[in-house]
Amino acid sequence: MRITRKTVAGTAAAVGTTLVLAACSSTASPEASGSPDADGDAAALESVKMCVLVADVTSSEALSFRDYYTQYVASEFPVEFVYSDELADAEAEKTAMEGFIANNCEAVISFASADRPTQLDMAEDAGIYYAVATGALSEEEYETFKDYEYYVGAIGPDVMTEYQAGYDMAQYFIGEGDTSFGIFGGGIPYYLEMHIYRAAGMLAALAEDPTTSYGGATEMGDILGKIYADGTINIGDFESDVYELTGYLETWDFDAAWQASMADMVGASPDAILAVGTGNAILGSAVDGTGIQIGDIDAYTEDNLAAMENGTLGYLAGKFTSINGPIFAATYSAVVGEPYRTEDGSAFALSQGYWTATSAEEFQEIIDADNVETPVYDADTLTPFIAQGATFDEFADFVSKYTFADLAG
Amino acid sequence: MHDLNPTDVSKETDVPVDTRNDATAKAADKAESTAKAEAKAASKARRSKLFADLAPLIGLAVLAIAFVVVGTSSGTNMSYALETLINQSVIIVIIATGAIFIFAMGSFDISLGASTLVAAMVAGLVHNATGSLWLMLGAAVLTAVVTSLISATLAAVFNLPVFVTTVAMLSVLGAVASALVQTTGGAQIRVDRSFAREYDTLTVKLIVAAVFIALCVFLFNYTRLGRVEKLIGGNPITAKLTGVSMKLTAIAAFGIAGLGVGLGAFLTVLRTPTLTVTSASDIGMNILVAMVFGGMVISGGPRSRIYAAIIGGISMALLNQTMAIMLQGMAGGAGIAQMVRAVLFLAVVWLAASGFRTKVLPR
Structure with missing residues (x-):
């Protein structure tokens, strides 16, 4: 078929017309479905x-x-x-x-x-x-x-809740007897406050050991100050006779350098990787079968359930x-x-x-109790x-x- | 073309008169039909050119009608939507208008978005340090012009295609933006929002846009610079043979484009006083799309029009607004909007290009 200006103009017009028609059907005012209220009365709520x-x-x-x-x-x-x-x-x-x-x-x-x-x-x-x-x-x-x-x-x-979430996660893995860790810092270089506080909580939990500090800091305020000053976490500044920070990864660049950093962190075979967020989504497939467990702060989703069932995800503090x-x-x-x-x-x-799960059974119990159909x-x-x-x-x-x-x- | 003279024919062929008359008549018929065909072709070429020239305006009118129809039928606050339309298009229009000086030469600057970001960040930092509106404006313009001139100068000194140097500048400017953000000890450069709100008004935007566009129209349409740029875009060898300084013209073009970027960056700071490394990330692409929507020929040359950026920028804003109204609340609406924009983009390019397919040199 020969494509002429008329053809093109016609096609463009058809696209426009279709969308106008679609708009007419999609911009209808919402129905006031009006569910019963707590007293059983039909809702008189306005749309x-x-x-x-x-x-x-x-x-x-x-x-x-x-x-x-x-x-x-x-x-x-x-x-x-x-x-x-x-x-x-x-x-x-x-x-x-x-x-x-x-x-x-x-x-x-x-x-x-x-x-x-x-x-x-x-x-x-x-x-x-x-x-x-x-x-x-x-x-x-x-x-x-x-x-x-x-x-x-x-x-x-709030920020203290975020700090506590990171602290509790690290404490869980310490309680499991783990001593070597990788950290996924997510948005720390973008100064994402919640990620900085979560990471500070993790480091503070490790620093409860008397031989452990992060750049000399052992308290929340000092650790936060160092992260804010550096805009990252430097594993070279971590000192401990008990624990080891074997790797650190941040951002979601997915470029060659980022992939190499991830491979280094996983290749160091830590006992666990503590993630400030999106840990399973980012690292799940990379650690699958390695025996490394991920601690994550995310949400109760089917993907995370599957990861906890196969042992990749060891700890989840999640939004329901x-x-x-x-x-x-x-x-x-x-x-x-x-x-x-x-x-x-x-x-x-x-x-x-957050709600916390450390086993597939706990996870299942949570999503059975709270899901889109029965929240x-x-x-x-x-x-x-x-x-x-x-x-x-x-x-x-x-x-x-x-x-x-x-x-x- | 064959000009046949009946007298010449009779002399050369030495045939009976009635045969000569027959041949003469045939030749005359042939000449007439050839002339008609040529006139028809010329007429078709004129219509094609006229259609290509008017297509962006027709598109703008159609989009404006669609915006009004869709907006009013869906109960949109049209006065606010109109204000939004100007707010969303003015920065693109300003930067794209300046960039036409580059594109008219057949060159291409891929670093316009990154230049805008760096200029906006420097302007923000200057304002935070001084509290002065005028110093902020000056910093934005100076940074953008210097950045732009670096690209042009590198191209001139090393005799590289301008596009290549702007690719390098894109990378460098990205790193500069990251470094500038880090000077704040945070992920953002924040300008006092009450200051920004005071000057983020339609009046300020329209004054800046009107002054800059008037300057560009004058330079492009009424000075040697504009003519020379179109000549370079049309045929760089001819331009060179006529004594045009390619390097000086390129530097002038980039200087004007830099001025546009600087003004755009100034308005960007006022509009979004929180700047991150991702700010202005889509400006480069939006400028290109706006120019094409406005009928700008990507290869530059004599058909370059300074008003393409204005028509295209407003058309794009109208399209985006209309699509947003139509697709709000629709699952996958963003994807549909992108596809429609892509279809219309291709259609516009096709319509614009089809008008140029003549064997006649462009005038």
């Missing part, structure tokens, strides 16, 4: 359009969080979730926020942290509610923004699938006119930690906190009871 900023759209953790919102929550409450594309930097976040505001989003739940101050300013200017999920503002940021009318608050691990239920409840309540504010009228900053934060659990007149203290108490025993025990 809300919530937009979600995400920096990650491919990891199993991100997908499970998304499924919980779009498949479970959206079917139980009159809410439409609109997700952003994967946001790589502050400019992408700003562009996505502009799109959300233009398209009449009533609230934004943010999983993207490249430039939270700009997100908060934009939401405040536009008069739409803004909440931070599975994270927290820094103390300085919180002081700046806590009085913003449209800032709902944050629920997620429905962990973002309470922040949805708070955001929805704010939109319909019942925001939770602290005693002094500020936005809230509530901490939640621990189900409609019955959330409804009393969605515009039902609950106080902030009641909500804070609800959020604080996040352990497996509290929610599924």
Whole structure:
């Protein structure tokens, strides 16, 4: 067939027409499914359009969080979730926020942290509610923004929770009798706060041995200071008569140099590799069959279950699938006119930690208890906190009871 | 072309008159049909050229209509969307307009995004050190112009294709950006957001864009520089034989492009005062796409148009906005949007290129 200008123009027009038609069907207003509330009454809740900023759209953790919102929550409450594309930097976040505001989003739940101050300013200017999920503002940021009318608050691990997660992981492997370790530092060179705190917790646990220090540091503050100063972890600075740091890997470059570093770390055959995050996804296949176990801080996903079943993953501190239920409840309540504010009228900053599994049985128990179909934060659990007149203290108490025993025990 | 004279024919062939008349008539018919064919071909070429010239404008109009139709039917806040459209396109338009001086010569600069990032980072650091808007602007422009001139000078000194030196600069600038970030002891260079918000206004953006675009239009359309660049892009050998200094012209082109990058970097800092090593990472590609959408010929030459960046930048923003509205909430929406952009990109290139397939030299 001869391709002429008419052919090309026609094809382009057809593409455009198809998309316009698709748009007409895809931009229909959300159905107010109106699930029964806690008292069994049909929900009189109004329909809300919530937009979600995400920096990650491919990891199993991100997908499970998304499924919980779009498949479970959206079917139980009159809410439409609109997700952003994967946001790589502050400019992408700003562009996505502009799109959300233009398209009449009533609230934004943010999983993207490249430039939270700009997100908060934009939401405040536009008069739409803004909440931070599975994270927290820094103390300085919180002081700046806590009085913003449209800032709902944050629920997620604070930095001390992150530190403790790293510490507990290292302690677990020490308790298992392991003495040689590799560390995967993830976003440390990008000064990703949670990764720095987790790594500091790991090093602090090892430094409890009297002969062990990291660059002379044995306490949390000193270790953190050294990591921040170096922007990395130097295994040459690790000194110990008991433990050995056999390798260190960071970032997600996947280039030849990165692959060589990974091969070196695995080739050194440590007893365990302590990962600040995405450990199994990054290193799982490399350590498979080597007898090296990975300690990871990630999420309860099928991939991680399989790794724990085959012995690759020895320890997981993970976010559970429905962990973002309470922040949805708070955001929805704010939109319909019942925001939770602290005693002094500020936005809230509530901490939640991880669930821990060290065996496939524990892992299975956790995902049986919490999954997209039957989440621990189900409609019955959330409804009393969605515009039902609950106080902030009641909500804070609800959020604080996040352990497996509290929610599924 | 064959010009047949009936008198000459009769002299050469010495045939009966009626036969001569017959031959003359045939020759006349042939000449007439040839002339008609040529006129038809010329007319077709004119139509093709006109179509190619107008295609970007038609595309812009179609996208604008689609944006309004889709936006209003879906209840989009159109005034905010329009403001967003300008916000998202103005930086690309400015940088792309300057870059046309490079592309018109048939050259290619792959390091524009990295140059923007480094200039923005230097500007941010200067502002953090001095608190001055004007010093920040000066730092952005100076850094970008120097960076751009380094590429051009290296190409001139070592007699390398400009593209090669910009590839090297891309790598160097990436390393410089990492080093600049590390000077802060963190992963970001943050400029005071209240300062940025004060100047991140449509008025500032439109003034910067208008002044720079006016300068570029003047230089490109009304000075020797613009003509010489198009000549180099069309036929560098001819340009050289006519005494054009290729090196000086390239340096001038890169200087103007650097000015555009500097202004773009200045606006980038105001728009996103948090700069990381990934900031502005897609600017290089967006500039290229914008120019093509605007009808710029990638090979440069006499068909280069300074307004291609404006039309293309706005077209791209319109397309992105329309797609975002249409595909919001749709699973795989981002992928669909990318595919549509790719299809339209190829269509535009095809339409633009098809208008140039004539045997007549471009005018």
